[in-house]
Amino acid sequence: MSGLTIKTNNHMRDLVCYEDLPERIKPDFDYLNQEETLTPRFVKYRGLYIDCYDMMRTDGSALSNWDGYCGDSYFSGTLVKFIYDDYGYEAVIVGTYYS
DSSP states (O other), X not given: OTTOEEEEEEEEEEOBOGGGSOTTTGGGGTTOOTGGGGSOXXXXXXXXXXEGGGSEEOTTSTTTTSSEEEESSSSEEEEEEEXXXXXXXXXXXXXXXXX
16 A cells, blocks of 8 residues: 555544434444344444444555545555543544545
C-alpha cells in the first residue's frame, strides 16, 4: 500500500449500543443477537452509523497503527482506533484512507 494517505481529526467519538441507535437505523443491524445489542460498538461518522466490530483487523498491514478498517472501494476506506481506559475501551478515533 505505497502512496497511502490517512486523514483524521483525532477526535474521540463515543461508542453507543444498538439500543441507543435511532429506530430507523436498527434494521440495518438485524444480524446482532440479544447479547450483542447491549455492547457499545457503534460510532456515528459522517452521518452514518458504523459497527466497529464489523471491521477487518489491521495486523501486519500498512494500517497497523489502527485497530480496524472497512474498505469503501479497492483504494479507500474507513479506519478506527480504540481508545482504552482502565475498564476496556471507551471511545474510538475514526479516519479515512485512500491511495
